[in-house]
Amino acid sequence: MIRLATFLSRGDVRPRLGAVRGESMLDLTASLGGDWDMLRALALPVAELRGIIDRAKVALPLASCHVLPPIPNPGKIFCVGKNSKVHRAELAAKGMLLEDPKEPTSFVKLTETLVGDGARVVRPDGITTFDYEPELAFIISKRAFQVPREKARDYVGAVTVLNDLTAREIQKQEVQLGTKFWVSKNMPGFTPVGPYAVPLAEIADPYDLWLTCVVNGQQRLRVNTDEYIHRIEGIIAHFSRFMPFEAGDVIATGAPRGTAIGQPNAAELYLKPGDVCVAGLEGVMEITTHIVAPGEA
Incomplete structure (x- = not known):
């Protein structure tokens, strides 16, 4: 199951996009760039999103990440x-x-x-x-x-x-x-x-x-x-x-x-x-x- 997250890691000033797999946070921002966020990811077909997650190269310990609400500032x-x-x-x-x-x-x-x-x-x-x-x-x-x-x-x-x-x-x-x-x-x-x-x-x-x-x-x-x-x-x-x-x-x-x-x-x-x-x-x-x-x- 795909579990997407918006998170901060040590030293971050801007939220990052990630995917949780086991006890790791796969850093999708590192793969895709800083202009990607939760809404952009959710607009993708699931098969394409899963491929992006599978190709992610940077994995952080989930315990070291500060997980924010998925949409940190919703309109309502x-x-x-x-x-x-x-x-x-x-x-x-x-x-x-x-x-x-x-x-x-x-x-x-x-x-x-x-x-x-x-x-x-x-x-x-x-x-x-x-x-x-x-x-x-x-x-x-x-x-x-x-x-x-x-x-x-x-x-x-x-x-x-x-x-x-x-x-x-x-x-x-x-x-x-x-x-x-x-x-x-x-x-x-x-x-x-x-x-x-x-x-x-x-x-x-x-x-x-x-x-x-x-x-x-x-x-x-x-x-x-x-x-x-x-x-x-x-x-x-x-x-x-x-x-x-x-x-x-x-x-x-x-x-x-x-x-x-x-x-x-x-x-x-x-x-x-x-x-x-x-x-x-x-x-x-x-x-x-x-x-x-x-x-x-």
């Missing part, structure tokens, strides 16, 4: 909400859902909240209901405007993982006020993404993958992506009627069932300083986030 991080029937019920039971939408709903996460693998994310002072939301996310590879459902996948370059970290008590206030999660999901570091981009052509079926979340070595959830209500075809077709997606945009497709808020022992499960949260797509990739107290980042 577009999130689909309420996309799991069970998660909807979990939210409604806690007063976090006031409607039963029949079509896709959305909100936006700010690009300045984006962090990569291994990031230290502060649980802000006063927040005690800090939740994890591992999500299947897609990277748009070319401008998508007024796209019909049957052509939607032509505009998707890759899949990745987004952990939609959320301050639940603030989210509840926002729901009650009728606003759209501007604060509860947009605190610093609340959007870990990556660590890799896997070309969509490498995934047999994005709706037969297992979303996972492990905290301090304990599995918190494992849910198949076939439980999503709205899939990427319908999401792109619905929203691109009036709003274009641009190359590099990240579309997160919703939280699964099983996050802390839906559990009877939620107070024990919410993220706390010292926790290590690993969100993943089983067998594809996982992204690790270290939760720290204010002043420890």
